Amino acid sequence: MPLNASLRNSGLDFHSLYTSPISVKCLLALDSEKLINPMSASNTRGITQSRVDVLVVGQGIAGSWLAYQLMGRGWNVHIVDAAHQGSSSLVAAGIINPITGKRIAKSWQLDAVYKPAIAAYQALEQAFGQRYIHPCKLIRLYKNDEDKKRAEARFEDVDYTHWMHPLSKEAMPAVLKKREGFAIDGAAWVDMPALLESFKKHFQRQDALRTDTFNHTDLNFTEGSIAWQDTCYKWVIFCEGHATVHNPLFSWLPFKPAKGEILSLQTPTAADLEGALINAGPWCLPINKDTVKVGATYSWDPLDCLPTELGKTKLLEDYNKLIPGAVTGTVVEHKAGIRPSTRDARPFIGFHPKHPALGIFNGFGSKGALLTPYYSTHFADVLMGCVSLDPEVNINRYDTPHAPC
Numbered sequence: 001m002p003l004n005a006s007l008r009n010s011g012l013d014f015h016s017l018y019t020s021p022i023s024v025k026c027l028l029a030l031d032s033e034k035l036i037n038p039m040s041a042s043n044t045r046g047i048t049q050s051r052v053d054v055l056v057v058g059q060g061i062a063g064s065w066l067a068y069q070l071m072g073r074g075w076n077v078h079i080v081d082a083a084h085q086g087s088s089s090l091v092a093a094g095i096i097n098p099i100t101g102k103r104i105a106k107s108w109q110l111d112a113v114y115k116p117a118i119a120a121y122q123a124l125e126q127a128f129g130q131r132y133i134h135p136c137k138l139i140r141l142y143k144n145d146e147d148k149k150r151a152e153a154r155f156e157d158v159d160y161t162h163w164m165h166p167l168s169k170e171a172m173p174a175v176l177k178k179r180e181g182f183a184i185d186g187a188a189w190v191d192m193p194a195l196l197e198s199f200k201k202h203f204q205r206q207d208a209l210r211t212d213t214f215n216h217t218d219l220n221f222t223e224g225s226i227a228w229q230d231t232c233y234k235w236v237i238f239c240e241g242h243a244t245v246h247n248p249l250f251s252w253l254p255f256k257p258a259k260g261e262i263l264s265l266q267t268p269t270a271a272d273l274e275g276a277l278i279n280a281g282p283w284c285l286p287i288n289k290d291t292v293k294v295g296a297t298y299s300w301d302p303l304d305c306l307p308t309e310l311g312k313t314k315l316l317e318d319y320n321k322l323i324p325g326a327v328t329g330t331v332v333e334h335k336a337g338i339r340p341s342t343r344d345a346r347p348f349i350g351f352h353p354k355h356p357a358l359g360i361f362n363g364f365g366s367k368g369a370l371l372t373p374y375y376s377t378h379f380a381d382v383l384m385g386c387v388s389l390d391p392e393v394n395i396n397r398y399d400t401p402h403a404p405c
């Protein structure tokens with residue numbers, strides 16, 4: 001039977017096969033048993049002795065993309081999530097900002113990850129019939145002369161001409177009172193709550209999602225697989241966000257979680273921003289004609305998910321500095337979360353040094369929206385045995401002096 005026909009018969013998610021950048025080698029490596037018999041034992045859920053390819057722990061943006069990619073490759077996937085408790089994805093503004101930081105530099109791996117990310121969100125919009133990604137203008141304001149000089153040097157750099165350009169004072173929204181800055185091209189924001197809800201419904205339709213707290217002591221290691229509750233898995237992949245610091249199997253990794261708070265304001269100033277995200281460190285994002293999001297704080301003590309009065313005051317001050325004379329309006333939402341940041345600002349992807357059937361897909365810091373589509377595709381290909389893991393993200397870059405068990 002031709003490959004296309006057997007894929008169709010297998011009930012695989014056709015759309016994601018063709019919209020995710022799955023390599024030909026991976027396509028050929030799809031489990032032939034599933035192609036022939038989609039209702040093989042591992043295709044049924046929750047039945048004693050059934051064997052499922054992978055259990056994904058955590059349905060934030062990382063776990064959702066990874067589970068979706070694996071399902072698209074014909075894998076049987078279960079997902080367990082503790083009802084999004086402490087979810088950073090549900091707090092995030094979902095901003096994709098190609099040019100960041102004091103150095104006015106390209107975001108790490110931008111050239112590799114950007115196009116696949118945009119394509120992945122667009123493909124998902126097609127598949128689920130809903131909008132998630134919102135392209136937006138991004139104006140970065142100069143903080144000082146040094147900042148301006150750095151930007152001007154970048155305008156001359158061919159590596160940057162696609163990503164930024166100068167803005168005349170006249171081109172700035174009037175509400176910025178002729179402050180100076182430049183435009184960053186290719187910015188967008190992802191509606192993370194809407195995205196997670198759609199993923200959730202998709203996984204529920206496949207009867208693949210369980211709402212439960214995964215307890216690491218409930219894992220049973222048997223020969224060739226790992227059992228959890230009533231099912232055996234070939235792989236268990238942890239996508240727990242900042243909660244991984246409580247996971248005895250991976251807490252040895254040098255995470256550097258950072259708390260952040262964010263406000264939503266209902267204000268007439270939203271319309272005055274002319275759809276532009278304004279950034280000067282703190283940022284202000286109009287999400288519709290009467291609402292802006294303002295973010296985000298960074299703090300490390302205490303590291304909890306509770307919004308604070310201090311955070312709110314700081315964000316309102318930042319908003320007034322960004323847009324002098326802005327109308328505050330009403331605070332309609334105030335959220336806090338913890339970014340799963342890492343000491344070297346690189347994701348943590350890979351396998352446990354002693355139990356290679358246990359994996360981790362985490363450490364996306366403040367860039368989950370940009371990085372997870374590309375790296376979920378990459379890690380799915382790694383799990384399929386088609387490519388080797390990018391050494392820059394591989395957790396084997398760290399020694400494990402206290403040999404975790």
Ligand SMILES: Cc1cc2nc3c(=O)[nH]c(=O)nc-3n(C[C@H](O)[C@H](O)[C@H](O)COP(=O)(O)OP(=O)(O)OC[C@H]3O[C@@H](n4cnc5c(N)ncnc54)[C@H](O)[C@@H]3O)c2cc1C
Nearest residue numbers: 058060061062082085088089092094095214241260368369
């Ligand atoms: C204030 C703020 C603003 C941000 N703004 C942006 C932004 O503009 N752009 C951007 O790209 N990123 C932003 N981020 C970062 C972004 O939130 C993260 O990069 C991303 O959401 C991390 O996703 P994740 O799936 O790894 O973790 P999470 O979203 O935290 O998901 C982890 C999931 O695992 C589940 N879980 C954990 N432990 C268990 C367990 N034992 N059993 C069962 N389930 C479990 C949780 O319930 C949760 O649903 C921001 C973060 C904050 C805090």
